[in-house]
Amino acid sequence: MCRLFALTSRDPISPMLAINALNTMKEGHDGSGVGLCLRGLGGRFEEELQGCPILSGIFTEAGLRRLEQYTMDHGFKSQYSILYTPETEPPEGTPVRGTYAAIAYKVPRGWKELTPAQQGQKLVEMRLELRKMGEEDGDIMVFSFWPDTIIVKEVGDPLEIGEWLQLGANRNLYARHILAQGRQNTNYAINLYACHPFFIEGVASMTNGENTAFIPIKEYLQSRNVTGYSGYQSDSEVFTHIAHYTTKRLGLDIRAYKHVITPLMDHEMADHPDREFLATLKRSCRKMIIDGPNCVIGTLDDGSMFMVQDRKKLRPGIVGGKDGIYAFSSEVCGIDAVIPDRDKSKDFQPMHLDTVIVGPDCKEIETCSQKDQLPRQL
Amino acid sequence: MLTERPITPSTLGVKDLNWQIEWDKDLCTQCGRCTSVCPVNAIELGVHRKREIKTPASLMKKAENEYSIFYGIRQKTDPAYACIGCSMCNMVCPNNAIGPKREEGSTTQKFHNDRGGNPRTRGGRRNSGESLLDQIKFMRISMLTDPALDAGRHEFRLNTLLGRVQSPEESLKTYQEHGWKPPVREIYPLVIGGMSFGAMSPNMWEGLQMGVAYLNEELNMPVRISTGEGGCPPRLLRSRFLKYVILQIASGYFGWDEIIHAIPEMKVDPCAIEIKYGQGAKPGDGGLLMWYKVNKLIAAIRGVPEGVSLPSPPTHQTQYSIEESVAKMIQSMSMAWGFRVPVYPKISASSTSLAVLNNLTRNPYAAGLAIDGEDGGTGAAYNVSMNHMGHPIASNLRDCYNALVVTGKQNELPLIAGGGIGKSGNLAANAAALIMLGASAVQVGKYVMQAGAGCLGSEKDRCNVCNIGVCPKGITSQDPRLYRRLDPEKVAERVVDFYLSFDTEIKKIIAPLGRSTSLPIGMADALGISDRDAADRLGIKYVV
Numbered sequence: 043m044c045r046l047f048a049l050t051s052r053d054p055i056s057p058m059l060a061i062n063a064l065n066t067m068k069e070g071h072d073g074s075g076v077g078l079c080l081r082g083l084g085g086r087f088e089e090e091l092q093g094c095p096i097l098s099g100i101f102t103e104a105g106l107r108r109l110e111q112y113t114m115d116h117g118f119k120s121q122y123s124i125l126y127t128p129e130t131e132p133p134e135g136t137p138v139r140g141t142y143a144a145i146a147y148k149v150p151r152g153w154k155e156l157t158p159a160q161q162g163q164k165l166v167e168m169r170l171e172l173r174k175m176g177e178e179d180g181d182i183m184v185f186s187f188w189p190d191t192i193i194v195k196e197v198g199d200p201l202e203i204g205e206w207l208q209l210g211a212n213r214n215l216y217a218r219h220i221l222a223q224g225r226q227n228t229n230y231a232i233n234l235y236a237c238h239p240f241f242i243e244g245v246a247s248m249t250n251g252e253n254t255a256f257i258p259i260k261e262y263l264q265s266r267n268v269t270g271y272s273g274y275q276s277d278s279e280v281f282t283h284i285a286h287y288t289t290k291r292l293g294l295d296i297r298a299y300k301h302v303i304t305p306l307m308d309h310e311m312a313d314h315p316d317r318e319f320l321a322t323l324k325r326s327c328r329k330m331i332i333d334g335p336n337c338v339i340g341t342l343d344d345g346s347m348f349m350v351q352d353r354k355k356l357r358p359g360i361v362g363g364k365d366g367i368y369a370f371s372s373e374v375c376g377i378d379a380v381i382p383d384r385d386k387s388k389d390f391q392p393m394h395l396d397t398v399i400v401g402p403d404c405k406e407i408e409t410c411s412q413k414d415q416l417p418r419q420l
Numbered sequence: 421m422l423t424e425r426p427i428t429p430s431t432l433g434v435k436d437l438n439w440q441i442e443w444d445k446d447l448c449t450q451c452g453r454c455t456s457v458c459p460v461n462a463i464e465l466g467v468h469r470k471r472e473i474k475t476p477a478s479l480m481k482k483a484e485n486e487y488s489i490f491y492g493i494r495q496k497t498d499p500a501y502a503c504i505g506c507s508m509c510n511m512v513c514p515n516n517a518i519g520p521k522r523e524e525g526s527t528t529q530k531f532h533n534d535r536g537g538n539p540r541t542r543g544g545r546r547n548s549g550e551s552l553l554d555q556i557k558f559m560r561i562s563m564l565t566d567p568a569l570d571a572g573r574h575e576f577r578l579n580t581l582l583g584r585v586q587s588p589e590e591s592l593k594t595y596q597e598h599g600w601k602p603p604v605r606e607i608y609p610l611v612i613g614g615m616s617f618g619a620m621s622p623n624m625w626e627g628l629q630m631g632v633a634y635l636n637e638e639l640n641m642p643v644r645i646s647t648g649e650g651g652c653p654p655r656l657l658r659s660r661f662l663k664y665v666i667l668q669i670a671s672g673y674f675g676w677d678e679i680i681h682a683i684p685e686m687k688v689d690p691c692a693i694e695i696k697y698g699q700g701a702k703p704g705d706g707g708l709l710m711w712y713k714v715n716k717l718i719a720a721i722r723g724v725p726e727g728v729s730l731p732s733p734p735t736h737q738t739q740y741s742i743e744e745s746v747a748k749m750i751q752s753m754s755m756a757w758g759f760r761v762p763v764y765p766k767i768s769a770s771s772t773s774l775a776v777l778n779n780l781t782r783n784p785y786a787a788g789l790a791i792d793g794e795d796g797g798t799g800a801a802y803n804v805s806m807n808h809m810g811h812p813i814a815s816n817l818r819d820c821y822n823a824l825v826v827t828g829k830q831n832e833l834p835l836i837a838g839g840g841i842g843k844s845g846n847l848a849a850n851a852a853a854l855i856m857l858g859a860s861a862v863q864v865g866k867y868v869m870q871a872g873a874g875c876l877g878s879e880k881d882r883c884n885v886c887n888i889g890v891c892p893k894g895i896t897s898q899d900p901r902l903y904r905r906l907d908p909e910k911v912a913e914r915v916v917d918f919y920l921s922f923d924t925e926i927k928k929i930i931a932p933l934g935r936s937t938s939l940p941i942g943m944a945d946a947l948g949i950s951d952r953d954a955a956d957r958l959g960i961k962y963v964v
């Protein structure tokens with residue numbers, strides 16, 4: 043089973059913190075891969091490049107050239123880039139791939155006139171197009187193309203990879219919201235695109251578990267006519283898309299997410315203050331009900347971070363921290379490694395009805411049960 | 421039997437018949453029960469004369485004839501009275517002295533099933549034992565990283581939705597604007613398919629309704645039953661139990677007068693209205709209730725004279741196109757109940773099912789689509805229709821589901837599949853396979869008769885005389901002497917029994933697949949079959 047670790051902090055911190063935490067949980071994963079999602083970036087990305095879309099991925103030399111041509115054709119000018127081509131031998135099990143890149147672009151003229159939705163759509167289209175270009179001869183791999191977002195994925199032991207890529211060395215890689223996952227996809231063939239966390243238009247999430255309703259949910263999402271609902275190399279990629287659908291398409295608060303994926307039973311709903319709304323939601327979102335064990339940790343565009351459990355709470359998950367920094371972890375030793383001086387009595391392990399949210403201000407752990415009244419949103 | 425009896429082309433010997441009676445002279449007490457119970461008068465009391473030649477040991481005396489007479493059972497060889505293998509004679513025989521035996525090698529009888537130039541009609545369903553559904557395996561079992569769910573311990577949500585479900589966007593809009601919500605019923609996914617009051621005996625009907633009411637009210641299982649064509653008893657229409665009933669309107673409109681007139685007095689809405697355009701056992705034909713069964717009660721409920729055959733026209737005569745039909749029928753039926761009742765059509769599976777589906781997806785009032793495959797049953801149809809017409813349900817359903825997936829309406833328009841589910845007794849496995857191929861619910865008729873009332877019919881042409889009102893079990897007969905045999909209370913008990921065991925079995929299937937909180941509709945990745953063509957056609961895994 044994968045191990046998940048996420049940090050949300052008021053000040054940018056090194057991604058190595060999260061990787062170290064993963065390392066403490068190594069008994070629980072096989073060290074076969076790592077995925078990182080960095081948001082709320084510090085350093086130059088914050089100071090000079092606010093709002094610039096950042097492309098992250100892995101490229102060969104030829105891939106980089108093709109990328110340059112492609113972005114130029116679209117009027118995107120690279121402003122600043124972190125390009126890292128390791129000279130040393132990669133750790134055991136990691137293939138030599140080329141350059142790991144995070145490139146921030148200046149958007150073309152006229153971009154500002156587009157609505158945010160149109161801008162988003164365009165960025166997603168470009169990311170998909172690049173991914174497709176790369177799929178032909180494997181020279182381009184893109185994981186995200188969105189402002190304030192860097193995603194790193196690689197096969198191999200998380201700690202070794204982190205050190206090999208020198209992730210802690212560059213202060214421009216420090217971030218406020220970090221999702222980290224240890225283990226590659228082992229159900230199917232190894233594929234970097236199948237590695238968590240997944241990202242779409244500002245919504246990122248990672249999961250550990252199996253989604254037995256994968257095919258029906260995938261088919262359902264694909265039929266929603268949303269650009270970007272594609273890929274699905276992993277059966278849990280749908281969790282990210284459901285979070286995207288819930289928050290961005292339906293415009294609901296993240297507290298409604300749990301009601302979409304694991305709705306209440308009818309008798310539990312009977313005396314709920316929002317029963318009519320919940321019944322409506324349950325009925326029409328029935329196709330997105332997940333089964334199987336899962337703990338989902340995710341972060342949203344506004345910088346908030348959340349954790350939810352499956353209906354039966356079959357996966358571990360704990361949230362803890364102190365003012366300014368909070369950790370979401372599969373195991374408590376992960377949190378201990380990063381925030382040992384927190385008040386442990388305030389740690390919270392969400393059960394089958396709970397959603398845990400830590401807002402962008404990193405002030406406190408907010409918990410909400412599905413039995414609670416939802417914020418007025420409609 | 422005369423020695424000089426004429427032998428004509430249609431003269432058959434006992435050996436030519438499909439079913440032969442074995443009668444044991446030594447065990448028989450000659451009580452006569454078998455002959456009186458035989459629904460088709462296949463056997464009669466025979467007076468047999470026996471001549472023995474007694475030859476004395478010496479040559480002094482001549483040989484003598486000794487004549488004796490004994491009484492026994494004689495099987496008629498006239499195909500009109502051929503034994504149907506129902507085994508009622510055996511059931512009533514105190515000594516087990518008699519019973520039918522299938523003669524596999526005899527094929528002659530079928531050439532003579534058309535007395536007077538009328539092709540054979542019968543009840544039942546196709547006489548073919550094979551079932552594709554039985555070959556499907558469930559193979560996505562969670563074992564190592566994911567604890568398999570426990571069918572006996574975890575919570576399960578098996579209910580499904582009948583009715584138009586709005587998309588998330590639409591439904592939130594409707595909620596916000598307090599708009600009209602299409603009616604949706606939460607029902608148990610195994611529906612009792614249409615078997616009409618007219619085809620069924622009153623005792624059978626009562627037993628079914630009692631069973632359904634018990635399941636709903638005592639066991640909290642929202643089981644629904646369709647009436648079939650022919651109306652509904654007035655008392656039921658005006659009772660609170662109507663909410664468990666799906667009223668069927670077919671092309672003959674039999675019984676609809678009664679229903680329409682009862683609307684103002686209905687205490688509750690019916691569960692749904694099913695508009696029958698076709699049924700799997702006789703695609704392209706209307707209903708057929710032969711005169712044998714049209715007695716006073718049936719005539720009164722259907723609003724027809726007594727003792728006449730009641731064939732429904734093959735299509736609804738007031739409409740000539742499916743578009744018109746969808747628009748008019750669905751709308752006017754919805755209107756009759758103030759748009760509070762889901763209305764959906766039922767069609768026989770055929771290569772045009774997709775066209776019907778297409779029309780429905782565009783109609784906001786359409787509440788679903790029921791599809792009946794070639795293995796569906798009926799109370800009366802021509803042999804040729806039953807055996808040789810129609811489309812298998814699995815691929816038809818799959819096509820329809822896939823068509824919905826393309827348009828993104830797979831959650832919105834429920835598909836109800838029927839026709840041959842549980843034909844070899846594997847009700848839960850067959851139902852689960854269809855659900856995973858895309859059905860929101862499944863419907864069964866004959867299984868209910870077989871399990872609930874002990875129907876004797878089989879896929880080997882056993883019994884199947886449902887059409888002529890002589891049902892030996894009293895299930896499909898309107899003759900009180902016959903249906904007195906059936907105790908409605910016992911039928912209800914059996915219906916409850918098999919529903920409960922179905923419930924257990926279906927959980928045993930879906931729990932190891934890791935599903936419990938929603939029905940695995942469309943979870944085709946869990947299915948496998950060892951037939952490559954079938955696997956390709958259905959889009960499931962090929963496994964050997």
Ligand code: SF4
Pocket residue numbers: 439441454457458459460461462463502503504505506507508509510519520
């Ligand atoms: S098996 Fe049925 S049809 Fe045949 S002789 Fe016995 S009672 Fe009659």
Ligand code: SF4
Pocket residue numbers: 543544869874875876877878882883884885886887890891892893894895896
């Ligand atoms: S027992 Fe009755 S219902 Fe069953 S096949 Fe025979 S006649 Fe038909």
